[in-house]
Amino acid sequence: MNSPVRGMFFEDFEVGLEIITSARTITETDIVNFAGLSGDFNFIHTNAEAAKESPFGQRVAHGMLVASIATGLAVQQGFIDGTTLAFRELTWKFTRPVFIGDTILVAIKTTETKPMAKLGGGLVVFEARVLNQNDEVVHKGEWRMLIRSRA
Numbered sequence: 001m002n003s004p005v006r007g008m009f010f011e012d013f014e015v016g017l018e019i020i021t022s023a024r025t026i027t028e029t030d031i032v033n034f035a036g037l038s039g040d041f042n043f044i045h046t047n048a049e050a051a052k053e054s055p056f057g058q059r060v061a062h063g064m065l066v067a068s069i070a071t072g073l074a075v076q077q078g079f080i081d082g083t084t085l086a087f088r089e090l091t092w093k094f095t096r097p098v099f100i101g102d103t104i105l106v107a108i109k110t111t112e113t114k115p116m117a118k119l120g121g122g123l124v125v126f127e128a129r130v131l132n133q134n135d136e137v138v139h140k141g142e143w144r145m146l147i148r149s150r151a
Contacts, residue, residue: 006078009150010122013110021073023105023133026061026098034065061098066139070106070130074143085121085146092141096132103133111142121148 005012035041043050044060051059071087074080098104112125124147130139 007082008079008147009083010113010115010124010147011150013113013124013147015110015112017110019074019077019079019108021077021106021108023103024069024073025103026066026069026100028059028100030065030069031059031061031100034062034068038062038064040064056097056099058099061100061102063092063094063139066094066098066104066130067092069104070128070139071143073104073106074108074128080145080147083121083148085119085148087143087145088123089144090141092139094139096136096138098130098132098138102138104130104138106130108143115149116146117149119146121146123147 031045035046040062044054044056045051045062046059048059051057054060067090107129109127110124111127112123114123116122124145126143126145128139128141128143129137132138
C-alpha cells in the first residue's frame with residue numbers, strides 16, 4: 001500500500017499491512033547539519049579526505065541520521081499522522097553504509113497489534129526496512145508505537 005489513509009487508528013492496522021514511503025536522497029547538507037545537531041563530528045562522516053582511507057572509501061551518513069529520516073518518511077506518508085500517542089521502542093540494525101547521494105525509502109509492515117484500552121489505543125509493532133536506490137536493505141528493525149483508538 002503506497003497511499004494509506006491519513007491518521008490511521010489502532011483498529012485500522014492488521015497484521016501483514018505493508019506501507020512503502022516516498023523516497024529521499026541523502027545530501028552532504030543532511031550530514032553536516034546532523035553533525036552540528038548531534039555533536040558527532042567523527043571523521044567518517046565529516047572529513048572527505050580521511051574517509052577515503054576508511055573501509056568505505058568515502059564519507060558515510062550517520063546511522064542515527066538515517067534512522068531519523070526513516071521515521072520522518074513514515075510520518076510524511078501520513079498513516080500515523082495525528083494518531084501516534086507514543087513511539088515506545090526501537091530496535092535497529094545498520095546493515096549497509098549509506099552514502100551522500102543515496103536515495104532511501106522505508107518498507108513498513110505491521111507484525112503485531114495489542115489493544116491497550118487504558119492508554120487510549122493499542123500497541124502496533126512494525127517491521128521497518130530502509131532500502132537504497134539498488135533495493136538493498138541498509139537499515140532494518142522494529143518500531144513499537146502506541147496508536148490512538150477510534151473510540
